Structure formats: structure tokens, C-alpha cells
Amino acid sequence: MKITGVLEYLEKLETSADDDLVMMIDAYDIWMQIRVESLIDRYYSINAEANKRIKKRLGRAAAIEGIEQTVLFGSGKHCAPNQIHTIACYPLPDSPLPMDVYGANTDT
Numbered sequence: 001m002k003i004t005g006v007l008e009y010l011e012k013l014e015t016s017a018d019d020d021l022v023m024m025i026d027a028y029d030i031w032m033q034i035r036v037e038s039l040i041d042r043y044y045s046i047n048a049e050a051n052k053r054i055k056k057r058l059g060r061a062a063a064i065e066g067i068e069q070t071v072l073f074g075s076g077k078h079c080a081p082n083q084i085h086t087i088a089c090y091p092l093p094d095s096p097l098p099m100d101v102y103g104a105n106t107d108t
Contacts, residue, residue, distance in 0.1 A: 002024075002026060006022075006024055010022065021040065021043065043072060046072060047068075047069050047070060047072070050069040051068050051069055054067055054068060054069065
């Protein structure tokens with residue numbers, strides 16, 4: 001219901017909201033620690049980098065077919081509550097972040 005409810009809400013918006021950004025957050029322990037402007041800048045930066053990779057990988061087909069990234073998903077480091085070998089988790093791509101992004105004790 002969470003996802004379909006949000007979709008139903010978004011589909012009812014006026015066309016004047018077509019370029020608005022939407023952030024869905026589902027957790028009890030979320031704490032935003034950056035300014036809204038920084039969050040929006042990061043959204044555009046991450047998508048720009050991803051679209052460069054898409055263009056490099058697909059060439060002209062990306063432009064012809066209109067293939068681009070506009071949606072970001074965040075997740076925890078682990079595929080909880082599932083195990084990494086389950087169907088819900090094993091197809092997940094590796095993170096583009098360095099393995100030690102949070103320092104030498106990342107994931108310990």
C-alpha cells in the first residue's frame with residue numbers, strides 16, 4: 001500500500017507539479033543532516049554521473065530511446081531482513097562507493 005498509495009497521490013497532482021522532486025522515506029530512524037539545497041544538488045550530481053555511465057555503455061541508443069536515470073534508491077548496506085543469496089537480494093548491483101567510504105572500520 002505504501003508505494004501504490006504514493007503513486008495514486010502523485011498521479012492526481014496537477015501538471016504544474018511535473019518537475020517537482022519527490023522524496024519517499026520509510027523508516028523510523030531517518031535524520032537529515034544536510035541542507036535541502038545540498039540534497040537537491042547531490043540528486044542532480046548523482047544522476048548526471050549515472051547518465052554519463054549509461055551513455056558510455058549504450059552509446060546513441062540511450063539518446064534514441066530516452067534512457068536516463070531520474071530515480072534514486074537508497075538502501076541499507078545489508079539486504080535486511082533477507083539473506084544475500086535470496087531472490088530479493090542477489091541481483092542487487094555492487095555499490096559504486098569505495099569499500100572504506102566510512103573509514104577503515106566500514107562494515108565491521
